[in-house]
Amino acid sequence: MSPFSARAAEKLGYTNIRVLSSGLPGWKKANGLVVLPVNGLKKMIHEDDSYVLIDLRSKEAATAGHIKGAVSIPEAELTAAKDKFPQDKSAPVILYNNAQASQESFGLIRGWGYKNASVLHGGAKNWDGNFFPGEPASDIVYVKKLKPGQITVEEFQQIASAKPADKVILDVRDSGSEGTIPGAVTIPLGQLADSLGDLPKDKEYIVHCNTGIMAGMALKTLQDNGYQARYLDAVVQVSSDGSFDVSEK
Amino acid sequence: MVSRNKTSLLLAVLAAATLSTAGVSEAGKPTVGGPCQKCHTAQPDAVRGNLGKVSPEFSTLQVKAGNIVWIVKYDDKTSVINGDKTSGADSLKDLPQNKEILVSFSGGEAKPLATEIAVKQPYKVSEEQKITNDEVVKLVSMGPETGEYTLIDARPTGAFLAGHIPTAISLPFDNFEESCSVVLPEDKNRLLVFYCGGPT
Numbered sequence: 068m069s070p071f072s073a074r075a076a077e078k079l080g081y082t083n084i085r086v087l088s089s090g091l092p093g094w095k096k097a098n099g100l101v102v103l104p105v106n107g108l109k110k111m112i113h114e115d116d117s118y119v120l121i122d123l124r125s126k127e128a129a130t131a132g133h134i135k136g137a138v139s140i141p142e143a144e145l146t147a148a149k150d151k152f153p154q155d156k157s158a159p160v161i162l163y164n165n166a167q168a169s170q171e172s173f174g175l176i177r178g179w180g181y182k183n184a185s186v187l188h189g190g191a192k193n194w195d196g197n198f199f200p201g202e203p204a205s206d207i208v209y210v211k212k213l214k215p216g217q218i219t220v221e222e223f224q225q226i227a228s229a230k231p232a233d234k235v236i237l238d239v240r241d242s243g244s245e246g247t248i249p250g251a252v253t254i255p256l257g258q259l260a261d262s263l264g265d266l267p268k269d270k271e272y273i274v275h276c277n278t279g280i281m282a283g284m285a286l287k288t289l290q291d292n293g294y295q296a297r298y299l300d301a302v303v304q305v306s307s308d309g310s311f312d313v314s315e316k
Numbered sequence: 317m318v319s320r321n322k323t324s325l326l327l328a329v330l331a332a333a334t335l336s337t338a339g340v341s342e343a344g345k346p347t348v349g350g351p352c353q354k355c356h357t358a359q360p361d362a363v364r365g366n367l368g369k370v371s372p373e374f375s376t377l378q379v380k381a382g383n384i385v386w387i388v389k390y391d392d393k394t395s396v397i398n399g400d401k402t403s404g405a406d407s408l409k410d411l412p413q414n415k416e417i418l419v420s421f422s423g424g425e426a427k428p429l430a431t432e433i434a435v436k437q438p439y440k441v442s443e444e445q446k447i448t449n450d451e452v453v454k455l456v457s458m459g460p461e462t463g464e465y466t467l468i469d470a471r472p473t474g475a476f477l478a479g480h481i482p483t484a485i486s487l488p489f490d491n492f493e494e495s496c497s498v499v500l501p502e503d504k505n506r507l508l509v510f511y512c513g514g515p516t
Contacts, residue, residue, distance in 0.1 A: 072487065087452050094449060258349075
């Protein structure tokens with residue numbers, strides 16, 4: 068996607084264009100700080116997503132008013148609270164202090180293996196949503212929820228090996244991709260809308276790409292056109308011999 | 317009756333041709349597939365689209381462009397150019413379904429015979445255009461003003477909302493044309509750094 072945008076910017080006459088080709092995954096791998104926009108947290112609250120939200124301010128400040136679902140762990144006590152955090156390292160852990168949570172707090176959580184950790188943009192003083200008065204929870208409860216239309220890694224793998232007749236694995240990666248999962252149908256995302264005529268409607272389509280992003284967009288196209296479909300929101304690597312590896316983001 | 321129907325059909329075709337000004341042949345047949353139009357315009361005696369069925373029996377291949385399918389003949393003089401490899405039409409069977417191709421033909425659009433079939437190569441970022449993670453770390457620590465850069469997240473809005481690199485702004489690639497004038501800086505010499513959701 069970024070090479071496409073870079074090329075488009077070049078056509079507009081921009082002369083100094085660079086591409087970080089390792090993308091956000093590379094940034095995360097190098098333990099770079101990830102910022103959660105205010106609207107992103109609002110969306111998660113609105114959609115009733117599962118998240119781990121940590122209020123790093125004092126107990127008093129958190130009791131005076133905290134963001135929905137926040138657990139109070141004052142910054143100085145964070146190290147000692149390690150065991151309170153969920154087993155599932157893919158849990159989105161979001162930190163906020165009065166200002167934006169520090170690189171140190173973020174680094175600590177990231178160091179415990181929580182790959183989807185982030186800090187709320189600008190912290191509590193930048194939050195223009197609701198604050199709820201009262202004592203916040205002190206224990207973390209996290210139950211992973213699938214997003215609408217998402218398929219689990221386990222079920223995807225099962226379908227890929229059993230190849231049931233009523234399901235089709237649809238690969239929407241760019242056509243330059245090296246190998247394909249055996250039995251999968253390949254239609255690059257950009258051509259999907261024009262290729263719907265090739266897809267019978269009596270199957271369920273299980274969409275995958277490299278990172279779940281293009282698959283999520285393909286899901287929308289399929290559902291808007293009356294198809295039954297789900298998508299894999301995970302990292303997929305396919306070798307040229309068709310063997311593949313799926314891992315949680 | 318019959319001839320009137322024919323006339324109205326012809327009018328409908330002409331109307332469709334005027335509606336979509338880009339990528340149609342003289343007779344109003346689309347020559348550039350929908351997604352291809354983002355970057356390509358029509359060329360005479362060539363059709364750009366997605367590879368459909370190849371029939372060795374009839375020596376034909378299908379090219380899907382927009383809402384129509386072109387059927388183009390090939391022969392043993394037809395060459396298939398895939399990157400730095402050039403081969404004959406028998407190599408068409410090795411291409412994946414729906415592969416983007418540009419078919420140049422002779423014989424006019426009524427009886428097209430493929431002379432050359434060029435296979436689209438994957439997007440590649442040149443080495444000098446790449447920026448390392450460490451360089452971006454340095455820029456981000458300075459901030460966009462001191463660092464004189466604009467960091468652009470090309471992923472869909474939903475992905476940006478789930479977390480992004482500090483100081484990044486969102487410009488989803490599939491919404492580029494609509495939003496670029498609002499999001500991109502006026503100064504065409506300013507450093508633009510793009511990133512997305514994966515190794516490219």
